[in-house]
Amino acid sequence: MRTVVIALACLAASFSLLALANGQSQLAERQVRDQLFWNELYGAGGTSLYCAKAFTGESGGGLLSASPIYSSKQLKSALRCITARQCNIMNPRYAYMAADLHNLYPALSRVEQVRRKAQFGELDAGAQSPFADIGCDLKSRFKVLQPRDAAKGNIARAIFYMHIEYGLPIVGDVRMYKQWHRMDPPDGEENARNEKIGSLQGTRNRFIDDPALVDQLIAD
Numbered sequence: 001m002r003t004v005v006i007a008l009a010c011l012a013a014s015f016s017l018l019a020l021a022n023g024q025s026q027l028a029e030r031q032v033r034d035q036l037f038w039n040e041l042y043g044a045g046g047t048s049l050y051c052a053k054a055f056t057g058e059s060g061g062g063l064l065s066a067s068p069i070y071s072s073k074q075l076k077s078a079l080r081c082i083t084a085r086q087c088n089i090m091n092p093r094y095a096y097m098a099a100d101l102h103n104l105y106p107a108l109s110r111v112e113q114v115r116r117k118a119q120f121g122e123l124d125a126g127a128q129s130p131f132a133d134i135g136c137d138l139k140s141r142f143k144v145l146q147p148r149d150a151a152k153g154n155i156a157r158a159i160f161y162m163h164i165e166y167g168l169p170i171v172g173d174v175r176m177y178k179q180w181h182r183m184d185p186p187d188g189e190e191n192a193r194n195e196k197i198g199s200l201q202g203t204r205n206r207f208i209d210d211p212a213l214v215d216q217l218i219a220d
Contacts, residue, residue, distance in 0.1 A: 023165040024102075024201040028095035036200050037066045037104055041193070049105035049151050050115070051136035067107035069158035070168065071116050072098065078168045093166065101197045102161050102205050105154065111138060118143040120155060120172055153184025157207040160214065165203065174217065181207070181214050 027033050045056035048064060055064060068075075075097060081087035087094040097103075107115065111131060121144040130140050139146040147155060156177040163170050170177065186194075186208045198204040207213055 022203075023093060024096055024100050024203040026201045027099040027101070030099060033099040033101070033104075034066060037101060040200055041101060041196055042106060046106055047189075048107050048111075049154060050107050050111050050138045050147055051131060051134065052148065052150065053108060053134075053136075055106065063109060064106045065109045065112040066104045067112045067115060068098075068103050069105065069155050070103050070162040070171070071119075073116060074119070074171050075168070078171075097162070097166050097168075100162070100165075100203075101201055102194075102203070103158050105158075108134075108136075111136065114140060115145060118145045120145055120147065120177075122146055122176060149184060151184070152180035153182075153186065154190060156181040156184075157186070157190075157205055160207045160217065161205045163217075164206070178214055178217070181211065185211055 027036065045054065047054050049067065075094075076082060076087055079087050079091050079094060081090050081094075084094070084098070108131075114130065118140065123139050123141050123144060123146045127139040127141050127146065129136055129138055131138055137148040159170055159172075159177055160181070162168050190208055194205050194208040
């Protein structure tokens with residue numbers, strides 16, 4: 001009986017989170033999104049998410065991409081559409097989902113090519129990094145990627161944000177993402193990024209503002 005009560009309480013809390021969610025409604029054009037991402041959010045430079053490579057200037061001299069955590073492939077699969085045009089027709093919110101800055105992080109273009117075809121997960125100790133030649137601790141095996149520890153929380157919170165704000169399914173192991181969130185809590189850089197995005201598109205990531213909210217998400 002106690003287990004049922006706890007489950008119902010978690011379910012009610014999750015619905016409460018969803019009821020407050022609207023997503024962003026200011027950015028819909030990719031060109032505008034990219035300009036804000038590189039010129040405003042990372043205009044002073046920054047660090048790539050997966051490989052921790054510092055960069056200065058717009059898009060790191062063309063070596064970087066604005067990489068979606070909730071990938072374009074996963075987004076289209078969730079909305080059951082194939083092309084961006086079809087997605088826009090089927091769901092007017094698609095353009096806003098695709099342009100949401102909370103879902104984008106700078107990544108080396110070479111890494112993004114691998115990322116877009118894979119999903120996140122935990123790999124065994126023997127897994128290797130296909131980017132060891134550049135000192136990048138991003139492990140990969142059979143289209144599963146395990147990011148470095150310092151990126152895991154950022155990834156989990158971006159996925160939770162997309163799930164709550166747009167009602168998208170969480171692709172992968174929810175319990176694992178919760179563990180990532182707790183082991184790698186928001187730091188000063190992530191909080192500053194959240195603040196900046198809030199001013200640019202009018203929405204904040206509530207899981208950065210209040211990390212305890214993750215406990216209201218249903219485990220599976």
